[in-house]
Amino acid sequence: MNASPSETLKILFAASEAEPFIKVGGLGDVAGSLPGALVDYFKGTPDLPTLDIRLFIPFHSKIQSSRFHLEKVASFPIRTAKSELLSSVYLCTDLKFPAYLIAGEPLPPDGAVYDPNPVVDGKKFTFFTLSILEFCRLQNWVPDIVHANDWHTAILPYLIRTQKEYKEIFSQTRTILGVHNLPFMGGGTQGGLVELGISASQNFRLPKWARHMPLPMGLAESDRILAVSPGYAREILTPEFGCGLDGFLFTCKEKVGGILNGLDTKVWNPSHDPYLVSTYSRLTLKNRIKNKQEMLSRLGLEFNPRTPLIIMISRIDQQKGIDIALFALQNMMERKFQLIILGVGDPVLEDTCKALEENYPERVRFLQRFDQALSHQLYGSGDMIIIPSRYEPCGLTQMIAMRYGCVPVARNTGGLSDTIIDQPPEEGQTGFLFEKAEEESCKEAVERALNAFINQATWEKIQKNGMKTDFSWKNSAARYAKEYLDLWNNL
Numbered sequence: 001m002n003a004s005p006s007e008t009l010k011i012l013f014a015a016s017e018a019e020p021f022i023k024v025g026g027l028g029d030v031a032g033s034l035p036g037a038l039v040d041y042f043k044g045t046p047d048l049p050t051l052d053i054r055l056f057i058p059f060h061s062k063i064q065s066s067r068f069h070l071e072k073v074a075s076f077p078i079r080t081a082k083s084e085l086l087s088s089v090y091l092c093t094d095l096k097f098p099a100y101l102i103a104g105e106p107l108p109p110d111g112a113v114y115d116p117n118p119v120v121d122g123k124k125f126t127f128f129t130l131s132i133l134e135f136c137r138l139q140n141w142v143p144d145i146v147h148a149n150d151w152h153t154a155i156l157p158y159l160i161r162t163q164k165e166y167k168e169i170f171s172q173t174r175t176i177l178g179v180h181n182l183p184f185m186g187g188g189t190q191g192g193l194v195e196l197g198i199s200a201s202q203n204f205r206l207p208k209w210a211r212h213m214p215l216p217m218g219l220a221e222s223d224r225i226l227a228v229s230p231g232y233a234r235e236i237l238t239p240e241f242g243c244g245l246d247g248f249l250f251t252c253k254e255k256v257g258g259i260l261n262g263l264d265t266k267v268w269n270p271s272h273d274p275y276l277v278s279t280y281s282r283l284t285l286k287n288r289i290k291n292k293q294e295m296l297s298r299l300g301l302e303f304n305p306r307t308p309l310i311i312m313i314s315r316i317d318q319q320k321g322i323d324i325a326l327f328a329l330q331n332m333m334e335r336k337f338q339l340i341i342l343g344v345g346d347p348v349l350e351d352t353c354k355a356l357e358e359n360y361p362e363r364v365r366f367l368q369r370f371d372q373a374l375s376h377q378l379y380g381s382g383d384m385i386i387i388p389s390r391y392e393p394c395g396l397t398q399m400i401a402m403r404y405g406c407v408p409v410a411r412n413t414g415g416l417s418d419t420i421i422d423q424p425p426e427e428g429q430t431g432f433l434f435e436k437a438e439e440e441s442c443k444e445a446v447e448r449a450l451n452a453f454i455n456q457a458t459w460e461k462i463q464k465n466g467m468k469t470d471f472s473w474k475n476s477a478a479r480y481a482k483e484y485l486d487l488w489n490n491l
């Protein structure tokens with residue numbers, strides 16, 4: 001089947017969260033941005049089919065329904081061997097595409113988006129998944145592509161390929177499973193799956209321990225596995241990052257790929273950012289210094305345009321490698337720089353941040369909180385940002401930083417490798433990378449950045465290289481569109 005403008009490509013996009021309804025983590029950004037970007041891409045690109053993309057998310061109790069126009073469009077039972085649960089589907093038409101919110105008993109009125117009890121989440125997201133398939137059947141709407149995301153909806157490709165009642169209906173449907181963070185497989189949810197009649201996978205290629213975990217079950221049956229960066233797609237095939245599934249993933253590596261997430265360039269735009277004292281662009285980069293001056297003054301630190309301001313904006317934990325950066329910086333205090341850290345997380349690492357401020361009160365500030373406005377202001381103030389992640393599937397921090405002229409110093413892993421260029425400035429350098437998740441490796445990269453900062457012309461070149469890099473969702477949408485069309489054309 002070759003795509004043509006007279007045809008319609010039907011895509012079902014399922015996720016556990018999505019802006020503007022509810023956002024807990026990065027998945028909410030992706031699910032909220034990608035469908036709309038795809039609508040724009042298909043409309044604006046000649047000779048593509050008409051796109052019919054529909055978003056499905058659970059109707060979490062924390063969603064403020066009064067903000068949206070919602071219409072109840074269906075109600076039906078989900079029957080299992082042990083029970084019958086009523087599912088209700090609400091349609092929101094406020095967006096560029098239809099969004100369906102699914103409610104029912106497994107989503108209690110006082111429930112969290114993600115429950116601390118994995119069995120509760122297992123039942124909740126399995127109910128959500130079964131409701132999606134039953135709704136499609138009742139509406140006689142059979143998608144060409146089902147795009148599931150992470151363990152919460154990974155049962156979709158599993159059911160479509162293995163369950164008799166769905167195999168026939170969805171025989172011409174192709175499936176994609178997006179992987180945002182491989183370690184989160186849905187471990188401990190088996191009780192919830194069993195309660196709703198979902199048995200373990202019989203795929204012998206999967207390790208036995210993984211056969212009743214939602215993510216591995218979905219990985220085994222999906223037609224395409226897409227990580228959130230090409231670098232992370234390569235890494236999950238290795239023992240270091242494969243979380244015990246690297247052997248299985250290697251057996252089907254031809255269906256594993258990666259596409260970088262995009263950045264909301266309307267929200268993150270230094271030329272129109274309402275949080276900044278002084279807006280700027282590549283052409284007016286000299287205006288940026290006013291933000292640094294204001295930030296340092298506000299925090300009681302001395303302003304000197306030639307003293308580099310290092311920032312860190314992160315969850316304070318081991319995965320983000322904060323300990324690596326802290327130990328490196330503690331052993332570099334003879335160098336001339338200032339440091340501002342924004343974030344919360346591991347109490348032990350938070351105490352290390354506090355101690356660094358106490359030991360160097362004239363140079364260091366630890367802002368122990370999450371603060372959206374302050375993060376914008378720090379991106380617009382900092383000269384460089386350290387991103388020492390032990391692993392980073394995609395990462396938006398480096399994209400935002402580069403857009404704001406804040407040069408990243410980052411671990412050479414996952415999406416950081418795909419987005420940061422560590423070459424001479426005249427060859428497009430946008431940042432500094434280090435190879436090992438070790439203090440000395442990080443220290444060497446920070447030293448290189450501090451040395452480069454001394455030459456203002458060199459530094460400005462690196463800043464401008466980063467600022468002109470296009471990380472918009474338009475680029476990501478084009479790559480996803482190719483994936484969809486390739487699968488569709490092979491039906």
